[in-house]
Amino acid sequence: MIRGALRARAIAAALVGVLALAGCSSSSGDAPNDDATATDGSPGRLLAEPVEFLGYPALADLTGTSVSVRYASTSGIDGSPTEVTGVVFAPKGTPPEGGWPIASIGHATTGVNSRCAPSTRIGLLGSLTTIIPFLSNGYAVTMTDYQGLGTSEVHPYLEPTTAGYNIIDAVRAAREVLPESSTDWVGYGVSQGGQAVWSANELSDDYGEGLRLLGTVSMSPATDLTGLVDEMQNGTLTTAQIAALPSILSGIAAKHPELETSDYLHGVLERRSDTFLTCVGENSALQSTLADSVVPADYAPVSPQAADRLRTWLAEYSIPKGPAPQPMFVGYGDQDQLVAPQWTIDAVRRGCAMGDVIELQVAANQGHGILNLGALPAQWLDGRAAGTPPPNNCGG
Template identity: 35%
Template sequence: MLGRITSLTTSLAALVAAILVAGPATASSRQAATAAPGPARPGTVVSARQLPTALWLPGTRHAHLLRYLSTSWDGNPTVVSGAVFLPEGRRPIGGWPIISWAHGTVGVADVCAPSTAGRSPRDIGYLSAWLAAGYAVVATDYEGLGTPEPHPYINGPSAAHATIDMVRAARQVDRSLSRSWAVVGQSQGGHAALWTAAVHARYAPELNFRGAVSTAPPTQFQATVAALPPLQPAAAAIPVLFIIASGIRATNSDVDLRNYFTETGLSLLHMAETSHCLDTLGAVIAARGLTNNDVLTDMTALARMIALQASQEIPIQRYTAPVYIAQGAADTTVIPAMTQRTAQQLAAAGTDVTFTLYPGADHDGVLRAALPDLLTWTADRFDRAPAPH
C-alpha cells in the first residue's frame, strides 16, 4: 500500500510539474506553485484565477476558477476544473462551511463544463439558496469536462474523487474556508454524492465530512434494466443515450459502439463528444426528426448500455456520515421505486438515511420541492441555525 501511495504521489508531482513548465509563466501558475508547496497530491492546485463575473451566482462575494489534481477512474492522476463561490456576509468563526456541489448531466464535451459554460436557471437558483444560507459552494466539473481526457460519465470513484479534491483545492486558494463540508448532488451528481459518502473516510480523512444530500440519483442499474419497457422504433431518439455511450467508451476499451449505433447514431455520438451538450444535442435530434430506429442498431441498446454500468452501482454499506435522499414521485428519468430501494438497502446496512418522496415533483422539480427540508437537515449536520427560506 505504501508503494502505491508513493507511486501516485510521484506521478502527481510529475504531472503538475509538466503542466506548470509547459504553460506560459502566468500569475495563475505561479499562484498554483505557491499554493501547493511540497509533493503534489490529490487536491493540489494547478492554476487559479478569478471566475468571470458573468458566471457568478447571485449572492457571491468572490469566485475562483480552478484547475486541480485528482485521481482518475483508473487510479492515475488527472487534472480537473471547477469553481469556488464565496458567500456575502461576515465569515463565521472557524471559516465558511463548505457545500461541494455535484452537478447533474450536462453532456460530455469540454464545452459543457459548467465553470466555463455557465449553469442552468434551475441550478443557479438552487445553488444561490445554499450561498444565502451561509455556505461556500465549491463546484467540480468532473474529470474530462473542460480538460483533455474523456469524461467517464456515471463513474462513481472518478466523480467522488473530483468532488472531494475540489474541497481540498478550494481550501488552498481561500483560507476563509472551513474543514467542515458536505456534498450535495442532483441526478448524475446525486450518484456522485452517494459515492462520495462511501469513499470520503479513506480518501480524505483530514477533512471533516458532515453528510451527503442526494436528489434523484440513478441507482439499481440491473433492476432498472428489468423494469424498462422496450424502446419504440418510431419514438424520438433519446439524447442521453449518447452521453451514456460516451461514458462507457471512456472506461471500457473493449466496447465497440458500432454494435449499438447506426452511422447516423455514430455521427450524433461524435457531436456529443466534441461540440454539443445535452440540450443542444436534443435540439438537433428534434430538428431532424430522428427516431430510435434511425440511430440504434436494435431497440435493446439502452438496456444493454445501462447493464454495462452495473459496476458503478452505489456501494451498499454502512456510511460513516448521514445521508438525505430526496426523490420526486413524478420523476420519469429516474424510477422512484429504485431510489427508495437504494435508501432502504443503505439503512439496512446501518447508514443513517433520511428518505423523502415528494409528490408531484419531477426530475427537475425535486430540487425546489426538497430545498427547505435539505437546508434544515444540513444545518443540523453543521450544528447551525437554519437560514430563513
C-alpha cells in the same frame, strides 16, 4: 463546527428551483491556465493560479472571492493522478469562528465533452440556482467540473468513484484558495451530481481524511442503471432514457474501451448519436425530435451476451458500493422518466441494509431533477449544522 443553523425558509425557496438540465450560457473565457503553482500533486492541491470568475451580477453581489481553479484529483478507474477544473466562491464579510463551512456541489449532466465544463460558462450551465442559496446562508461553495470536463482527459460519465474523488478534492482546493474556511463540509447534488455526492459520502472516511463531512443531499440521483438493459431488451425505454443512452455508453467506454457502440445503437440512434453528445441546451429540439422517432429496434442489444456485458458494466457504475459513514437526504420524483423511482428506492434499501442513515423523500407528481420538497432539504441541512440526530426512515 458550524456556528448556528441555516435558516430553513430562506434556503428552501431557492433549493426547490434547482434544474437538472439548463440552457447553455455564453463563455466567460478559457479554463484556468496550466502554469503550475504547486509541485505537490497530492489530491486537492492547486495546479494553477486561480483565475477570477466573472459571473452574473447576482453572484458578484454575494461573493468576496470568485475564482476558477485547476486542482489535482484521482481517477476512480485506475487510481492515477488527474487534473480537474472547477470554481470556488466565498461569501462577502467576515467568516464565522472556525471558518466558512464548505458546500461541495455536484452539478447535473452538462455533457460529456471538455467544452461542457460549467466553470467556463458565465451561468455555470444552470448551477447558479444551486450555488446562490448556500452563499446566502454562510457557506463557501465549490463546484467541480468533474474529470474530463474542462481538461483534455476523458470524462468517465457516471463513474461514481471518480466523481466522488472530484467532489472531495474540490473541498481541499477550496481550502487552499480560502485559508479562512473550515474543514466542515456538506455535499449537494442533482442527477449526475446526486450520484457524485452519494459516492463522496461513501469515500469520505478514507479518501476524505482531514475533512469533516456532515452529510450529503442527493436529488434524483443516478443510482443503479442496470435496469436500462431490461428496458432495452423489452423495447420500453422512455424518450428521456433514449436521449441519455449515447452519453451513458460514452461514459462506460472510458473504463471499457472494448465496448462496441454498434452492439446497442442502431438505425437513427446510431447515425445521429453525436446529436445527443453535445452540451446541455444545445440541439434540445432536435434531440427531442430524434428521440421521439427512435423505435425499439434502434436500441436492442445485438445478443443476450451483449446485454449481459452492458448489465455488468452498468453495475460497476452503480451505487451504493459500500456503507456511507455520514447521513444522507435522498429525494426522487415519483414520475421520473429517466431514473425509474423503483431504482432509487431499491438503492436506498441496499444502503439501509449496509447501515446507512437515510431520509428518503418522494416528490409527488414530479419528474427528474426538478424537485419541490418544500423546506425539507433545508431543515435537514439545518439539523446537520446544529448537530442534531439525523432523521432515518430506513426502518420503514
